[in-house]
Amino acid sequence: MENFPDPVKKVLYDRLVGKGPIGLLELDLSGKPVSLYGDLESFGIGDLDLDVAADAQLDFLTGMLNPTAMPVELPFIEMPSGMSTDIHIFAENNRLWVLLIGVDDKSSRQKTVQQKVNDMSLTHHRQSRILNQYLGEEVARRLKIGIDSVDSNGERRRLTMMFADIRGFTTFSENSQPEEVFEALNIYLRAMIPAVIDEHGVIDKIIGDEVMAIFGMLPGRTNGPNHAVLASIRMLQAIDELNRARRKQNLAILQVGIGIATGPVSLGVLGSRHRKSITVIGNHVNLAARLQGVAGPNQLVIDHPTYNSLNLENQNFTRKMVELKGFSAPVAIHLLEFDKASNPEIGNPGCDPNLGNSEG
Amino acid sequence: MYKKKVCMVGEFSVGKTSLVQRYVHSIFSEKYLTTVGVKIDRKEVDVDGEKIQLLLWDIQGEDAFSSVPMSYVKGTSAIILVVDGTRGYTLDTAFEIKSHIDEAVGDKIPCIVLFNKYDLLHQWEITEEDIAAVKAGGVLTMCTSSKDGSGVEDAFESISRMMMGKNALAAA
Structure with a gap:
């Protein structure tokens, strides 16, 4: 894909990744930040202390940085900024990588469908309950x-x-x-x-x-x-x-x-x-x-x-x-x-x- | 200060989000809004003079089309299984999720079962026998209502104490 023209890459990128923001944390094996990339502010992640492990600074990483149990995929995590985010954590080249992909659009579509299905299911249960009051026994x-x-x-x-x-x-x-x-x-x-x-x-x-x-x-x-x-x-x-x-x-x-x-x-x-x-x-x-x-x-x-x-x-x-x-x-x-x-x-x-x- | 991750799991619409909202923000809404993915809230608690910060993972409810991804419970220090007293089958769902969690992260993690919507007791399908059966399995149970707040503080205090290796409050 490296040889593809830029407009094609952009279409593929938009299609595959979506139009949400992207951020990347590069951590050492103890979990301390080494480098930060991308639009981390959109996720509500400000300056991180480089001397403190990231899982002590970011709630969503608590218990997640065990290099022997990678990769980890956490869909639809609500970040401090309120943005729904897909999180992927990998161990590679003696580093831990935390990739953040903003998925507000996808999350909101999912929410609409899920709400409808769950409402219907609750209605069905309520309806069965009413019926049971008359004929249930x-x-x-x-x-x-x-x-x-x-x-x-x-x-x-x-x-x-x-x-x-x-x-x-x-x-x-x-x-x-x-x-x-x-x-x-x-x-x-x-x-x-x-x-x-x-x-x-x-x-x-x-x-x-x-x-x-x-x-x-x-x-x-x-x-x-x-x-x-x-x-x-x-x-x-x-x-x-x-x-x-x-x-x-x-x-x-x-x-x-x-x-x-x-x-x-x-x-x-x-x-x-x-x-x-x-x-x-x-x-x-x-x-x-x-x-x-x-x-x-x-x-x-x-x-x-x-x-x-x-x-x-x-x-x-x-x-x-x-x-x-x-x-x-x-x-x-x-x-x-x-x-x-x-x-x-x-x-x-x-x-x-x-x-x-x-x-x- | 200790940070402890606590996962709230259960069928959809059992009141996981409402319990967290009641406990952390002292608010309650009648309107049901489904949770997609996870929302994380914090609350600082004091267990016998020792401060711990609870990270409450309010995890989307299980429904007919989706199950709880086990990656969410990685690294958790405790599990709260939430059951809707007015829908008997949500107890089965809670224990189905629990068995998946046991496979994923082991069965030694402190766990509590909350029978929620206690304010609607007259509509409960869950019976005293159901609650007794859960207790007989060695699991702590409590009855809660996010609407009037009953049992909520006690439930979170109990799970905090269990995580710190102390005796929980007396079960409701």
Whole structure:
């Protein structure tokens, strides 16, 4: 690179190092300063006493000048001047070198992203806490039964996975006040979760407006696919009732799309003592998520194995073949358009005396 | 005067920065502002007549996307693990970080676990059993609140005493 023309060197230098200030401390092996280079004032480093080790004068070097443990890289250290700085410490030619590179721009970009991600994570935790106040004990109890039933080394089971979310929720959340968004989300989830619980499902994840549930893990009065479809219809019904009230109040209507797939999946329990969760991995999990993507507002889309396992009456599913991302061949799906009038026999699930009160 | 480096570590938003701000500057803000990298603060303390200068390394919290670089804890004299009492999983995170620190710099360094946000006790997910389990492992624990200041002075005084080879204050 020595032969490169100066303008090229400058571009490379700016690109590789950035436009922040640079400073360099040359120390002897005992840590005493020998020479100082670059723009050290930008880092808030004034005159250093040449007879005193640098780590006694500069807080960020405390404990860092052991020549046998080099090199050391310390990203994003806030210097006395307030400048965020990447620090590199090397031992070379019987000298210790402390290279300081100002990275305020990089740090501020990182801060913006990190703040957003952490805020979202805290919001999610708060939202889960609110949910738990209403439904947590039962959800947690079901989850624990599910977790306890899983072989700790992992296992393979035939299960039914369901994904449900609100259509157009991102647009709604972008155009609404945060309070309105969280209120709608909480009302929505409080309508959705009992449907899963009543149909012997396990809530696996709630991410924003997306609910993932697993059926077939807990004993029920019928098979997993039946429970999953019944839970979906209960959800669509609950949302329908919710919307009637929201229309009267001139609030945004919530429309849900649901996808269900059944098949063998790898099942395991991951996480630490406080954050145990069931993890299901497999093609059918991806398929259920894709089917949810295919489902329009107030639609339930199920795969063929789920459909084949159903013994529910009067379900007006329409069969279709669709191309799905990640699937090489077209997939047969069965689509149910929710219309309360066309599903009269499930219009009042409370009529079934067995619902929601039996584990076996 | 002795200079002692103390590293504050834990999950993001457990209150590491707030603890330092409360202890060093006697201030508290409700607003959560994430820390990128490290901010170093100083505070002079007196341990039985002996002055030491604490260099408090407020290290960015661990989150789903980034872990604490172990280069930050090089040369540290003590570790403060901070846990958010209202988020139970932050205790697991604290001990995951501790195990990485033990691998990097050894497990003989004085360590204290602070269960923070004590002012929000009614929202705590951390239970007495959790705290008892940590104590049973031989680690000093204290409950703190950066908001009202409770336990904060005692916590830093305790870790200072431990670094000087003296008995810590009685645990909360």
